[in-house]
Amino acid sequence: MADVASLDRLKAALDERYRIERTLGAGGMATVYLARDVKHDRDVALKVLRPELAAVLGADRFLAEIRITAALDHPHILTLIDSGETDRFLWYVLPYVRGESLRDRLNREGQLPLEDALTIARHIAGALEYAHRQGVIHRDIKPENILLFEGEAMLTDFGIALAVGVAAGTRLTESGLSLGIIAKLLADRPTSLRTLRDTVPEVVEAAVAKALAKAPADRFMKASHFVDALGRERNAVAPALLAAPRLRSRRWFLAAAVGLIALTAVWWQLTPSGRPSATPQHMSIAVMPLTNLSGDPSNDYFGAGLAEEMTGALAKAGLQVIGRTSARALASRGLDAREVARQLRVASVLEGSVRRDGDRVRVSVTLSSGVDGSITWNEQYERRLQDIFAIQAEIARTVATQLRATLADESRVSLVRQETTDPEAHSLYLQGLYLWNRRNAPSVHRAVGLFEEAVKRDPGYARAYAGIALAKAVLPFYEDVDTDEVVEEAREAARRALAIDSTLTEAWAVQGLMNACLWKNTESERDFNRAIALDSTAATARFWYGLHLTHLGRFAEAHRQLARAGELEPVSPVIRIGPILLLINQRRYREAEAMVRQLLDDDPTFGLAAFHLGAVLADAGRFDEAVSTLSTMLELPSVRASEVQSTLAYALTRGGRTVEAQRVIGVLRASKGGRLPPSAVLAAALMALGEREVALDVLQAAVEQHDPMIVIHGRSARLDGLRTDPRGRALLAITEAQ
Known part of the structure; x- marks a missing residue:
């Protein structure tokens, strides 16, 4: 597409839909352009097939095959946005990712940190496994087709690989990897990865060796088994590594494909030179x-x-x-x-x-x-x-x-869009945003009112709907409201925002958090990844995603998201809570206490930090200190009152002060009209008091009515007593299902 006349013809043909801005790169099959989606006012990657390849494929075959991939919806697959044939050009459109390919990073850094290599393998394995379940095979797995952006790996070019593979099926295997590549990889792989890089754990070396075993029957059945074998904990061999099931050809090629990516990332011959920032x-x-x-x-x-x-x-x-x-x-x-x-x-x-x-x-x-x-x-x-x-x-x-x-x-390049033509609606939105950032219940309620006034003045103001969603999303964490009712209101506001503007990061982030509160963990992860792909600087999206990953026990991934959020907002008190919550759930109390006390030194008025200090002390077994801390903050507007009282009751009970604990629970019951609130921590306090059946009934209500605080402390020591009971363990498992 270097021909100037051809490029001008392409620009003219697509100008009403996509305005081509510059060339991003060219490969053997297509030329890639940065283009502006006119209708949605966003950057996209426009890929145009080389003329000779387009002539071989034909428009009908290409479009029929590439459209099969349009239904793929996975956080680690770059989704097909559009495709077509215009003035003899065959083209398709993908989201524009401001990142780099795995090949680019390998060329720049030489050798990747081990954890990054394993994360890439996990992400791509998930993408391949999902696509295979939909009956779609990539056919061209290689580092060039893996994009890296803010800690996430995304597989691209499903469409072109499938279309070209169908047209030239005799040259490609069903898995999408040349048999010659696999054969050479199997023949040439080193006797031991650890001879090349001694920091590679034995479990990783064993998993890669199994994925690349010469005999198909000795390999993994599918990519997910390979990821299981890599293991989230490096000190134990995963069960999948010990099995040698009979394999079907498509699945072992999938596992081999991911093995190739992992081996490429781990086994690179140069010495690491650090990890330079993507932005100077x-x-x-x-x-x-x-x-x-x-x-x-x-x-x-x-x-x-x-x-x-x-x-x-x-x-x-x-x-x-x-x-x-x-x-x-x-x-x-x-x-x-x-x-x-x-x-x-x-x-x-x-x-x-x-x-x-x-x-x-x-x-x-x-x-x-x-x-x-x-x-x-x-x-x-x-x-x-x-x-x-x-x-x-x-x-x-x-x-x-x-x-x-x-x-x-x-x-x-459109840097700012005029999202409303009504200056007063914009002013109302800014007032609401200012109050939302105070993060306490009274201010958030006032923010909701201002956002609602803004959309009354301008029903097409997408960001004001997103403001309603943001405000509603945090309310269940700050005060005792009907979680299901407020969550649905937040989701509806987010849906209305996205119906007007599908690129609003905050609306996707709200959907992620609300799905996490509804125990829809797969949907939650998808939404968070969309939010971050749209705006990698969205600290709140990363903060919420980090909390979600913490609840799922994926601590290493949670740390990456929370650390990045902290880099983006190093002084924000709310964002600084994230690593503290991760440490609490990891049972690393000394570090958590040090961090929360530093936060309180910097901002003594931050009630959320004081509450989590009490939680740290309770989990660490320092019950009297926890009681002293929690007793002073029963009426703070920045913390859900029932959560403070329940945590206080838990600390009193575990500290042997059962009469006082019963008194606190009585006050809590009276404040709720004679009923106990659906709180997991209250259930833990009741279990510690020996009231097993009542405790489990309260826990069941907490799970069914979606107690949002389970997302915050679901892995903490406070809930250990519930996990020892089969019914309690089964109920908590519902919240963690992936």
Whole structure:
């Protein structure tokens, strides 16, 4: 497609649907372009088959085969968006992933960290297993077709591999791997991976050896068995490794394919050179809330909201934006640009002011170096209030240009969309967002009201619906509400947002959290991965996903998500809770206590941290200290009251203070009209009191009515007493099913 005339013809043919911006790469089968989806205003990867290949395949065969893959819906498969034949061009469209291929990373780093290699193998195995169940085989598994983005591996090009494979079936095996490649791999593999890399655990070496065994009957039946054998815990050989079932040809080729990927990732001949950031350090930036110059403190929300929206625009421009809420916390301390840059570890800081006057707005911004505080650029904008989105876009584009050599096809890249034409609806949304970020029940309720006013003014305002979803999603964690009712309201708001704009990260994240609360764990993981694929800088999505993975016992993956969330929001108190919860569920109490006490030193008013200090102390067996901590916070608006009381009752019971525990449970019962609330921790307290049947009935109610706190502490020591009972164990297993 290097022919200029052909490219111009292609652009003209597709211009009403996809505007081609630049070439991303070219391979033996297709040329890949960065294009703009006109209808949905988003970046996509447009792949156009080479003319000679298109002539061999024919449009009917290609389109019939590639459409089979459109139904594939898996977090580690890059979904087919569109395909077609236009002016003799055969093309298809995939999401644009701002990452790199496994081949690129191997070429850059040489040898991957072992855990990364195993994660890639697990992700691709899941994708292949899912596709095989749908009757679809990839046919071209190789590092070039595996994309890596923010810790996730995604398999791409199902469609083209299938279509070409059908047209040239005699050259490809049914599995999609050339028999010659497999034969060479089997013949040439080393006697021992550990002779090449002594840090490879024996269980991993044994799993790879089995996957690549010369005799088909000695290999794994399917890819999932291979992943099981790799083992999530490295100190034990997985049961699948000990079995040697009879295998069917398609399945052992699947396992061999994943084995090839794992072996490629683990067994690379060069010495590791570290893991450089995907974004250069000079392109990192923090956006401070714009100072309110109106003289009315009630307008502070406007500058904070504009800063948050510009943060999203800068991330879309390819910059590494840190600290959406952390920047706000630091701004309240009056720190200068250099100190903000030091604490957030960014190269530049964008700060400024805003003044609203009727239907006019004046925005002043300054871009400063984080190294010496020198001013790199500044500008002032005075426009109509309804032009605020255009101002944000102009600022984001200029900052991006200042911090990087080029911004590809600047005239066509849409950094900020005008999501509403009603300035008052936008103002209501920003007020709601400002209150939601306070993360306590009264503020969240007020936020819901403001978001609802915004959608009344503009029923097409997708982000305001997403705001309703965000607010409803966190309410069950902050106060005693009917979880099922509120969860459904949150899901409905998220669905309405996505029906208008399917690219809203926060709406997908809400769906992920709500599905986690409903024990729909597969759907939850899918939604979280979609959210992160849309915006890798979404710290809240990663935070919630990390909590979900913690509940499922997938601690290594949880750590990666929570650590990345912490990198994106290093000062946010809420985000800092995530690693503490992970440590509590891992029974690492000393580390958890140290972290939560540091958080309280930094923000003594953060009630959620005080509650989790009490939880740490209770799980660690320091019951009197836990009681002292929890007794002081029974009326805090940032913590679900029944959860505090239940945890207090648990600590009192385990500490031998059963009369006091019964008194607390009596108060709790009275506050609920004579009924015990559906709380797993309350069930644990009752079990410790010896009231087994009552405890299990309460636990059953907690599971059936979706106690959201199970997502938070489902693996903690507080629930151990319930897990020792067969009925309790079975009930908790419902919440963890994958």
